[in-house]
Amino acid sequence: MDQVFDEFKDAYERGDGYGLAMTLSPINPPSQPDRLYTFFRSTNAASAIQDFKYRILYDNSTSFKLSRDEGNCWVDIYFAYWKTVGEILSAGNATKANSKAAWTKVYEAWKELTNHLVRGYNSGYFEAWTVPCLYVVGKYIRIFAIKADEGAVNNTGSATSFQDDLNPEAEQNETLEDAARQLNRLFQLCLGDRAPLEESRKWGIYNIINLLFKTYFKLNSVSLSKNILNAIQVYRGDMPSFDAFPMAHRVTYKYYVGVIYFLEEEYAEAEKHLTEAWQLCHKDATRNRELILTYLIPCHLITTHTLPTASLLAPYPRLQNLFLPLSRCIKRGDLPGFDAALVAGEEEFVKRRIYLTLERGRDIALRNLLRKVFIAGGFEEPKEPNAPRVRRTRIPVAEFGAALSMGAKETMDTDEVECLLANMIYKNLMKGYIARDRGMVVLSKAGAFPGTGV
Amino acid sequence: MFNAMASPWAIPPPPGTQGQYGYQQSVPAYHPVQVRQTFNQQPLSYAPMTTQQAPQAPQPAAEAPSQRKKIEWPQPVRNYVQRSFDPSNLIADIPRPEMEARLKQTISAATDSNSLHTIDWDNLPLPQVMIQQERAQNALLWRQESVDLHLAGSGSVNSARDMTSRKRKSQDVGRDEDSSSTPPWRTTNNRNGFEDRVTFQATNERLDRRQQPSSPDDSPQRNISKFQKNLEKRQRRFDGGYKSSYQASASPEPTSGPVVGTCQNLEKKYFRLTSAPIPSQVRPEPILRQTLELLKKKWKKEGNYSYICDQFKSMRQDLTVQRIKNEFTVTVYEIHARIALEKGDLGEYNQCQTQLRALYAQNLGGNPVEFKAYRILYFIHTCNRTALNDVMADLTPAEKEEKAIKHALDVRSSLALGNYHRFFRLYLDTPNMGAYLMDMFIVRERLAALSNICKAYKPDVKLRFITEELGFESDGDAAQFIFDHNGQDLLVEQSDELRLLTGKAGSIFDSAKKDAFSTVDIKGQI
CATH class of the missing domain: 1.25.40.990 (Serine Threonine Protein Phosphatase 5, Tetratricopeptide repeat)
Structure with missing residues (x-):
């Protein structure tokens, strides 16, 4: 106990928010594997409050002094922390069957801590430098909620599913939804701070937003993220400039905003945010870079029809597995191969919500195949010996049909071939027109396949 | 539905009435209804589901709170009371006040219905036994209510919630009247404290004379202002006292856990629930x-x-x-x-x-x-x-x-x-x-395909081609579709067949398609 409060006082006197937040961490740091246990054992339910009061408020052996109200608020917080630690220790020992109840208790205790902390801020006892405490509290309220909900799925199966006749998913994520509400309170706490910017809780806002995004994604209600974006938009005049926020908060924020736009099919906007995230991201944060690329690569496929190079993917074997088979088929114009690769990766693509986007890469594969047909058509007989060579631009539909039927199980009928060609023309991937009565495709002499050099 | 709520005549079906749908009933002052008022006065420790009770010998009616005329109690009644209080007949888990209340209620019911002399007092179950039977009955019902009792989260709260809803309703009535009309007497009443007190008593007396059961003031759950109570009393005076019975029993007896229906009618109109189901x-x-x-x-x-x-x-x-x-x-x-x-x-x-x-x-x-x-x-x-x-x-x-x-x-x-x-x-x-x-999205997809075709095919295509590609039943249907979307000028007859001038379509179908996609009516309700 003394150690915790020594650290508390030390961090407090130095104004070290992260150090202060560390004293509320509900996990053992690697250097002190028994920290939680020792802290919990150092007092008991009957005397904990007195012990904490003594150490925070009445200990005269040091020069450390707090106002009575603020001190009492910290006492409440540490008492809630002490109770949480107790629940965590017993949850660690709980059998599988009891784990739901145990983690729910952890969650409830941690929520109480959150409440005390929020109250402290709302009453104006805590200064803005202490916001890292909010980070810790927010981070773990989400984690504990997920653990409590996991227990729910294992245990109460039929019972819970009976009750809800409206929303089966809400039931499974009951605790996490509550956690989202708590996080939203923290968000409001930061957003609504009217103190001058240099001592404002607004500096903590992106960290909390990122936690909220994470939670909304997990809850399958990405659309709620839009509310946050709108709120930020409204308050943007009263915010510190985005560049001034900690890098880590910015990267994560940009990543999530990019993904939100990605899911709304606003690929240009998504690309912008994801590119920013990519550029800000620390070069050794492999996992984060991998996540960013997971969405940035499909974005590029749609917006610029470009594929990732081998050297870009080299450090990320998972991304290679994800994208290389498709990339190869797109480059070669191998439609059956593309379809097979899409089916093979379907589960993973759907899970990452990139399936519907990648599927559209088939258009590029098709374009590349048709382009090959065009090139194979060679050049017109030159009318004059020295005139520049002109590609043959009048191509029978049947030639495209032959290409499309290659490798496929059955021959594609002419109408469908025309349909695919019409699509290419409609989407501006190919310039020209179909003269149906003559069974001919007439392609533009200048750039039949825009952006590909022919 | 509004009618049922607002009309002072709306009285829910009495317990045991089956298959009644809607609240409309023209019923005069109704004895069984008054019972609940008495119930409400008791600190409720049981009471859910009177609706399901076994029929009891005397139809319980309300005791009047006021002094009754002196009644010569017949000997069997006296014996009955004596037996009720006999320590050897007391049941441990039934508190005495509850038993006394039931006893009082039974006797007053008999008095009110003039059956004091006709009831077989010697064989009538003692009040504590009645209570016990009722409880057993309820327990039985509880057991029937499928396995998942606890998750009917509403279950345990139900009775409380029911109270609240009843309360809200009665208050709403008051409020409605407030907003809809402000009769002159109301304002007077409000201002003149003295008159207030006078009317208060007068009303009480009148009510007593009419054998009106306890006035709602006595019921502890009511949390309405004195002004409102007085208002209600005044209203009651004017409409003959039925109002209170409506208000006191506006919703069914509280139930616990999922409802077990008893309605035997096959057909029933849909009615959005605003309170616990009956x-x-x-x-x-x-x-x-x-x-x-x-x-x-x-x-x-x-x-x-x-x-x-x-x-x-x-x-x-x-x-x-x-x-x-x-x-x-x-x-x-x-x-x-x-x-x-x-x-x-x-x-x-x-x-x-x-x-x-x-x-x-x-x-x-x-x-x-x-x-x-x-x-x-x-x-x-x-x-x-x-x-x-x-x-x-x-x-x-x-x-x-x-x-x-x-x-x-x-x-x-x-x-x-x-x-x-x-x-x-x-x-x-x-x-x-x-x-x-x-069919819901076939039109917009046809438009999409049509704008696609118009951009890709030059100079024209046979109408037949459109019919086949876009899954129309006949050329006529296809032509009609094109007409409907302002494409009539694009259809021309050439050498005995209709052709669509795709090259001249411009963006007709493209804009129609955009409109079609922008108005996806999800509700689509009829």
Whole structure:
């Protein structure tokens, strides 16, 4: 106990928010594997409050002094922390069957801590430098909620599913939804701070937003993220400039905003945010870079029809597995191969919500195949010996049909071939027109396949 | 519904009345109703479900709170009272005040109904025994209420909530009157404290003379202002005292746990619940099964959708309030979903679909493949990408091979890739009732395909080609479609056949297509 409060006082006197937040961490740091246990054992339910009061408020052996109200608020917080630690220790020992109840208790205790902390801020006892405490509290309220909900799925199966006749998913994520509400309170706490910017809780806002995004994604209600974006938009005049926020908060924020736009099919906007995230991201944060690329690569496929190079993917074997088979088929114009690769990766693509986007890469594969047909058509007989060579631009539909039927199980009928060609023309991937009565495709002499050099 | 709530004459059916629907009844001052007022005065420790009580010998009626005339109590009654208080007859877990209250109530009921001399007091169960029987009855009911008692979270709270709702209702009545009219006497009343006090007493006396049961002031749950109470009393004076009985019994006796219906009527109009369901108005599963058969027949014979939809909604409600979840529930939702589909009522369809998804997750039978396919088509219609992704994530590889689901997935991918040729082939070969859903978005997809064709084909195409590619039934239909979207100038006759001047279409179909996609009406309710 003394150690915790020594650290508390030390961090407090130095104004070290992260150090202060560390004293509320509900996990053992690697250097002190028994920290939680020792802290919990150092007092008991009957005397904990007195012990904490003594150490925070009445200990005269040091020069450390707090106002009575603020001190009492910290006492409440540490008492809630002490109770949480107790629940965590017993949850660690709980059998599988009891784990739901145990983690729910952890969650409830941690929520109480959150409440005390929020109250402290709302009453104006805590200064803005202490916001890292909010980070810790927010981070773990989400984690504990997920653990409590996991227990729910294992245990109460039929019972819970009976009750809800409206929303089966809400039931499974009951605790996490509550956690989202708590996080939203923290968000409001930061957003609504009217103190001058240099001592404002607004500096903590992106960290909390990122936690909220994470939670909304997990809850399958990405659309709620839009509310946050709108709120930020409204308050943007009263915010510190985005560049001034900690890098880590910015990267994560940009990543999530990019993904939100990605899911709304606003690929240009998504690309912008994801590119920013990519550029800000620390070069050794492999996992984060991998996540960013997971969405940035499909974005590029749609917006610029470009594929990732081998050297870009080299450090990320998972991304290679994800994208290389498709990339190869797109480059070669191998439609059956593309379809097979899409089916093979379907589960993973759907899970990452990139399936519907990648599927559209088939258009590029098709374009590349048709382009090959065009090139194979060679050049017109030159009318004059020295005139520049002109590609043959009048191509029978049947030639495209032959290409499309290659490798496929059955021959594609002419109408469908025309349909695919019409699509290419409609989407501006190919310039020209179909003269149906003559069974001919007439392609533009200048750039039949825009952006590909022919 | 407004009527039922606001009319001072609206009195809920008395306990035991079965199959009454709606509150409209012209009933004079009603004795059994008054009982509850007495109940409300007691600190309630039991009391739920009087509705289900076994009939008791004396019809209990209210005691009048005021002094009665001196009554010569017959000897059997005296004996009865004596026996009630005999220590050897006391039952341990029934508190004495409760017993006394019951005793008092029994006797006053008998007095009021002049049956003091006709009741067989020697064989009438003692009050404590009555209470015990009642409790046993309730316990029995509790046991019936399926396994999942505790999760009827509402269960334990129900009685409290019921009180609240009753309270709110009675207050609302007061408030309504406040806002609707401000009669002169009201303002006077408010200002003149003295008059206030005078009327207060006068009213009380009058009420007593009318044998009006305890005035609502005495009931502890009432938390309304004195002004309102006085207001009520005044009103009561004017409308002959019925008002209070309405207010005091506006909602049914509190129930615990899921309702167990007792209604025997097959048909029932849908009525959105605003308070706890009344068992006598809820049909139990065996009745609902008969209802379903009846509705199926009626639907075949009459095809009256608004009637059928209403009836199905009330069935669904009865199933929900009783928490019946089995293959029958699935059948009800499936049939309603199919009928709604047939009628293009997407709002109802979507409600059913949502429930069905939850029901299928519990493996209760039914036709999950058929409806999962509809679900995919539905999300195609509503252009809900996120939901489509989720549906795909939920499907097992085996399900993806099922004919209906495979069809729906193919529809999705053909649209995603703009392959209208394949899309319209699939349209013409849709399993089950999927065509009704596809009809919802066939127009916009035809427009999309048409604008596609107009951009790609030059200078023209045969109308026949359009008919075949876009899955029209005849050239006439195709031409009509083009006409409907302002393409009449593009149709020309050349050498005995109609041709579409695709090269001249410009953006006619393109803009029509954009309009069509921007107004996806999800509700689609009739």
